[in-house]
Amino acid sequence: MQTTSARRLAELVGDLAGHRPPRYAALAQRVRALVADGRVPLGTRLPAERDLAAALELSRATVTAAYARLREDGWATARQGAGTFAALPAGPHRGAWVPAPVDDGTIDLAHAAPSAPASVPAAFATALAELPRYLPQHGYHPAGLPDLRARIAERYTARGLQTTPEQVLVTAGALHGVTTALQTLLSRGQRLLVEQPTYPNALDAARGLGVRLLPTALDLDEPESWLGAAETALATVRPTAAYLMPDFSNPTGRLLDTAGRERLARALRRSGTRAVVDETFAELWLDAPPPPPLAAFGAGHVSVGSLSKTFWGGLRIGWVRAEEETIRALTAVALRSTMAGPVVEQLAACALLDQAGPALEEQRRALRERRGVLAHELRTRLPSWRVPEPAGGLVLWCGLPSARSRALVAAAEAHGLRLAPGPLFGTGHALDDRLRLPFTHPPEVLRHAAALLARADADVEHGSRPAHRPPPDPVV
Structure with a gap:
């Protein structure tokens, strides 16, 4: 059975001081995001409420309420005498990697999921x-x-x-x-x-x-x-x-x-x-x-x-x-x-x-623009990265200057940017020097996301992390 310690989960959750009350909702949202992008694998036993409360310096009531919210929303299950386990809404014990709800201004660059056209x-x-x-x-x-x-x-x-x-x-x-x-x-x-x-x-x-x-x-x-x-x-x-x-x-x-x-x-x-x-x-x-x-x-x-x-x-x-x-x-x-x-x-x-012909051509036109915008922003702000442009699809597969994908995911979360670690796309622990970035968002969102990504990369480069997440930019 896979478990995660209170100390390790607290490190992944980070500082919640910048969130508005109720604090339990912010904690539930953070854990939900960790499950969705694979950093807390499905079926993992979460730490005891008392231990996590101590590691996060929160009240036990706050952690209890957060766990209850996770269970209500389907992101956790409880077994009598065994503990609380990470899960997916309406899914099996091992289930699909799916987008988490984005309800707090977060930009989701973890999933290549375009919005619906007219x-x-x-x-x-x-x-x-x-x-x-x-x-x-x-x-x-x-x-x-x-x-x-x-x-x-x-x-x-x-x-x-x-x-x-x-x-x-x-x-x-x-x-x-x-x-x-x-x-x-x-x-x-x-x-x-x-x-x-x-x-x-x-x-x-x-x-x-x-x-x-x-x-x-x-x-x-x-x-x-x-x-x-x-x-x-x-x-x-x-x-x-x-x-x-x-x-x-x-x-x-x-x-x-x-x-x-x-x-x-x-x-x-x-x-x-x-x-x-x-x-x-x-x-x-x-x-x-x-x-x-x-x-x-x-x-x-x-x-x-x-x-x-x-x-x-x-x-x-x-x-x-x-x-x-x-x-x-x-x-x-x-x-x-x-x-x-x-x-x-x-x-x-x-x-x-x-009517697929006209609709697809319009979508391709928009994606060409977005591909160019994101690639340009990344090359400008992160010149040490390798950013090849694919001839189709929805994503860029970027090469990082070092094995920092997992660290970058954690740092970006604090800036309001959700990413997927490179190893998620493989069968082992390789690919930590890679990062997949979709160009499905409008150009102005991609520009803002690239700026946040550059800040997160600087945090990783210098071994620092912001004390709290800044308020979301109005453009998002």
Whole structure:
């Protein structure tokens, strides 16, 4: 059982003197943020109330009230005689890495979660107008609304991968699709090849299934080296499956070109390994469209997509594209956790895909500007950092001058800036010299965030920390 001491948690929480009363709410918010970004892992036993109160120099009543707030909001659970444990709202004991509520002026640069464009409310208006013709029916569509499956299939065909509606399963977001695919393709103890770094929630889903991870290092300074490492791992270990992101990888932003996809597909075919390909960022190209999907270069692979990043995370609409036999197996697995997806959201997704061209072009225009703003601000304020600009996606994968990512996360929190430590995106303790920064916020927020980040970096550089968090800037 993992535990955290009162002294260590107090260090992570920091000084609460700058917060307005009630103090218990500020403490609960700090602990909630620590759980959300992984610094307090899920399932960790929190220190006893009396011990934490002494470490923070607070009253025990304040800590008791903070723990109660965490339990009420789902960020902690209590077990009689065992203590209080970190958890996620409405989630399993080990759950997804999700954004914490931002209700105090904090800028969240830990999660790449764009706000909804104007096309989303319009799509829901269209969906409500379409809903009456579905109401006389039972409303259950286990593999997804036929109209939505057809539209998704059309988009794959347009991207160079011939697809029929029967080759599509609609899911509750990309993570649901990835988890369903891993459950279908893998058994406990089997090997899953993954890129390092990669998406934290996919790693957590694999661990939850008892899968053994086979990390292959992905270094943006030597992108070709990953292909060589992957070929070697596939040939020697022959893992059952691979979880890959060839389209603007999260967090590195790396795009695998056509030659690389052909080479990777050959290696997968030789080893008998099936790929689960996360294409969440595939349509968020900013410089030029990517090559056809990896599945176009070799049969049997599973493609996963979503509207969460291209439009809005609140939609919870994703999909899996595979051969018909695989889709039937995936649907059977998905039915264990959900009978069917909501009809209104799927109708809204249909409306969004019908108008996707203009909406995506407008989003790409905004993201190009924001990418440039954040990269310029970082290079100006933090010249010792390496700040490559990806050709697509939503994030910058920055190289730090030293292993300071975890320390920087803690220092930034005191300045009202929420970050995700580099090691969160890997399978061990590496990547502390890396920091992922999304450019999803408006330019003025990104400029302010870069200024706060520079202050936090100076604190780490000089071994200091502000006594309390300053009031939030009005622009935020």
